[in-house]
Amino acid sequence: MRLGAWALGLGLGAYAVSAPAVTQIPQPLTLDAALDWAADYNPTLRAAKIRVERLSGKAIHADVAVPSNPRIELGAGQRSTPAGSGTDLNIQLSQEFWIAGQGGLRESAANRELAAARDNYRYLVSATTARVRAAFLSVLVAERAVTTAREIVSANRDLYDYAERRMKAGAGTRLELNAAQLGVSRARSVRAQAENRLARARLALDDMLGIDPRRRLQIAGTLNLDQPLRVNDRAGLLTRAVRQRSDLMAAAGRVAAARERLKLADRQLIPNLTVFGFYREENGGNGQGPGGSGATIAGGGVSFELPLLHRYEGERKQAAADLDQAQLEQENLQREVRLQVLRALSDYSTARTRVTALDRAVFDAAEQSVALTKRAFQAGEVGAPAITTAQNNLIAVRREYLSALDALIGAATDLERATGGLIAINAGSPRHGD
Numbered sequence: 001m002r003l004g005a006w007a008l009g010l011g012l013g014a015y016a017v018s019a020p021a022v023t024q025i026p027q028p029l030t031l032d033a034a035l036d037w038a039a040d041y042n043p044t045l046r047a048a049k050i051r052v053e054r055l056s057g058k059a060i061h062a063d064v065a066v067p068s069n070p071r072i073e074l075g076a077g078q079r080s081t082p083a084g085s086g087t088d089l090n091i092q093l094s095q096e097f098w099i100a101g102q103g104g105l106r107e108s109a110a111n112r113e114l115a116a117a118r119d120n121y122r123y124l125v126s127a128t129t130a131r132v133r134a135a136f137l138s139v140l141v142a143e144r145a146v147t148t149a150r151e152i153v154s155a156n157r158d159l160y161d162y163a164e165r166r167m168k169a170g171a172g173t174r175l176e177l178n179a180a181q182l183g184v185s186r187a188r189s190v191r192a193q194a195e196n197r198l199a200r201a202r203l204a205l206d207d208m209l210g211i212d213p214r215r216r217l218q219i220a221g222t223l224n225l226d227q228p229l230r231v232n233d234r235a236g237l238l239t240r241a242v243r244q245r246s247d248l249m250a251a252a253g254r255v256a257a258a259r260e261r262l263k264l265a266d267r268q269l270i271p272n273l274t275v276f277g278f279y280r281e282e283n284g285g286n287g288q289g290p291g292g293s294g295a296t297i298a299g300g301g302v303s304f305e306l307p308l309l310h311r312y313e314g315e316r317k318q319a320a321a322d323l324d325q326a327q328l329e330q331e332n333l334q335r336e337v338r339l340q341v342l343r344a345l346s347d348y349s350t351a352r353t354r355v356t357a358l359d360r361a362v363f364d365a366a367e368q369s370v371a372l373t374k375r376a377f378q379a380g381e382v383g384a385p386a387i388t389t390a391q392n393n394l395i396a397v398r399r400e401y402l403s404a405l406d407a408l409i410g411a412a413t414d415l416e417r418a419t420g421g422l423i424a425i426n427a428g429s430p431r432h433g434d
Contacts, residue, residue, distance in 0.1 A: 025211055028220035031136050034209060038132045041210040045128055048121040055114040062110035065103065067272055070095045079283050086283035086294060094276035094303075100267045109260035116253030123247035126421035128208075133424065134413035135205040140223040141405045142198035148363065148398050149187070149194035155370050156183040156391060162378060163387075176377070179384035183391040190395060225408055228352050229415070229423055231345060237419065241341050244420035248337065251330040258323040265319035268312045271304040340418035347411035354404035358397065366397040 026033040039045065075090040098104075163180035166172035206213045231237055242248060277300035284294035373390040376382040412425040 025209070025215075025217070028218035030220050031133065034132055034136050034205070035129060037209055038128055039125070042128050042132070042208060043210045045121070045124055046210070048117075048124050052114070052117045052121055055110070055117045059107070059110040059114045062106045065098075067096045067098060067103070081283075087281075088283065089281040090278065091280070092276055092278040094274050096272050096274045099272050100270040102264055102267050102270075102272070105260050105264040105267065109257045109264065112253050112257035112260065116250040116257065119246040119250035119253060123245060123250065123420065126246075127417045129421060130413045130416035130424070132205075132208050133416070134409055135201070135208045136219070136221065137223065137409045137425075138406075139198070139201045139205055139219050140221050141402065141409065142194070142201040143219070144223060144405075145194040145402050146191070146198050148402075149191040151367065152394060152398065153184070153187040153191050155367060155374075155394070156180070156187040159370070159374050159377070159387065160184045162374065166378075171380075173384070175384045176387065179387045179391075183387065186391065186395065190398075223405075225355060225405070225425065227426065229348065229412065229425065231423070234342075234345065237345075237422070238338055238341055240422055241419040242334065242337055244422050245337055246420065248330075248333060251326070251333050255323070255326045255330050258319070258326040262316070262319040262323050265312060265316040268315060269307050271307060274303045276301055276303065337418065340414065344411055344415035344418045347407070348415050351404060351407035351411045354400075355408050358401045358404050360401075363397055363401050366394045370394050 025037055029037075071094045073090070073092040073094075075088075077088045079086045079088050160177075160180040160183065163172055163177045167174070167177045202217065202219075203213050205217070206215070211217075278298070280297040282295045282297065286294055286296055370390045373382060373386050377387060409425075416422075416424045
C-alpha cells in the first residue's frame with residue numbers, strides 16, 4: 001500500500017505536480033518503483049488532485065462571514081432654487097449579513113464536498129495501485145508469452161528441418177513435410193501474436209505511469225504467482241472491505257453535503273439583511289445654502305428582499321432531487337462493493353485452480369511430448385498425424401496456461417480494488433541477481 005501511505009500523508013492543500021517537471025523514470029523499472037512513480041504521475045490521480053484543489057478553493061470561498069464586501073455609494077448634485085443654487089452631497093455605506101445560518105450551511109456543504117473528494121482520491125490511490133500492479137504483471141506475462149512462443153517456433157523448426165532432410169533422402173513423405181511446415185507457420189503466427197501482446201502490454205503500462213509511449217522501458221521483475229491469497233473469513237472480509245473503501249466514505253460525505261444544500265435551499269426564503277448608514281448634505285449643508293437653507297442629515301436603516309415573486313421552489317426541488325440521487329448512489333455503491341468482493345473471490349479461486357493445474361511443468365511436459373514425437377518420427381515409428389497432434393497439444397497447452405495467468409492477475413486485481421487494498425498479490429519483484 002505504498003500509494004495509500006503516500007496519500008494519507010498528503011495534505012492536498014497547495015500540492016501540485018506538473019508534467020514538465022518529469023526528468024527520468026527509474027531504469028530498469030521494478031514494481032515498487034512503478035508504484036512510486038504512479039503516485040506522482042498517473043493521469044487519473046493527477047486529475048483527482050486537481051479536483052481536490054478546485055473544491056478546496058470552493059470551500060475557502062464559502063468560508064466568509066458575510067455574503068459580500070461592504071458597499072459604498074457616493075453621489076453629488078447641483079441644486080437650483082429661486083433663492084439661488086447649491087450642492088447636494090450623499091454618502092451611503094451598506095453591508096449584507098447572513099440570516100438563519102445560511103452562511104454556516106454554505107460552508108458546511110462545501111467542506112463536506114471537499115472531504116468527499118479527498119476520500120474519493122484515497123480510493124483512487126488504492127485502485128490505481130491495483131491497476132499499476134496488474135499492468136506491470138501483464139508485461140511480465142507477455143514477456144513469458146514471447147519466450148514460450150519462441151520455444152514453440154524453435155521446436156517446430158527443428159522438426160521441419162529433419163522432415164526436410166528426410167524428404168531429400170527419400171525416406172520421408174510429402175505429407176510429413178507439409179505437417180511440419182504447417183507447424184512452423186502456426187508457431188510463427190503464435191510468436192507474432194505474442195510480440196504484439198507484449199507491445200500492447202507495455203503501452204498499457206506507459207499509460208498507467210503517464211509517460212511518453214515512445215520511451216522504451218526496461219522492466220525488472222520475475223513473475224512469481226506461487227503464493228496463493230488466503231481468505232478464510234469471507235464475512236469478516238466483507239465487513240472490513242466496507243470500512244476500508246474510502247469511496248463509500250466519499251458517498252456518505254456527498255449525502256451529507258446534499259442535506260446541507262437542501263437546508264440552505266429551504267432557508268433562502270428568509271432574506272438576508274442589508275444594514276446601511278448614510279450621510280447627506282443638502283444645498284451645501286450647515287446652513288450654507290441660499291438663505292441659510294443648507295441641511296445636514298445622518299442616519300441608517302436596513303433593507304431586504306421580499307420573496308414574493310421568486311419563491312425558490314425550483315431550487316428546493318432540485319436540492320431535494322440531488323439528495324435523493326446521492327442517497328441512491330450510496331446505497332448502490334454499498335451493494336456493489338459486496339458484489340465486487342464476492343465476485344473477485346470466486347474468480348480468484350477458479351483462476352488459482354487453473355494456474356495450479358496448468359503450471360509451467362505442464363507446458364514443459366507438452367514440449368517434451370513434441371521432442372519425444374520427434375524422436376519417434378526419426379525412428380520411423382510415427383508419421384504426420386502424430387506430428388500434428390503434438391503440435392496442436394503444445395500450442396493449446398500454452399494458450400490455456402497464459403489464459404490462466406491472465407485470469408489470475410485479473411481476479412487478484414479485482415480483489416485488491418474491491419477490498420480497497422486489504423488484499424494484494426506479492427509478485428513481480430526481481431529476485432536476487434536478476
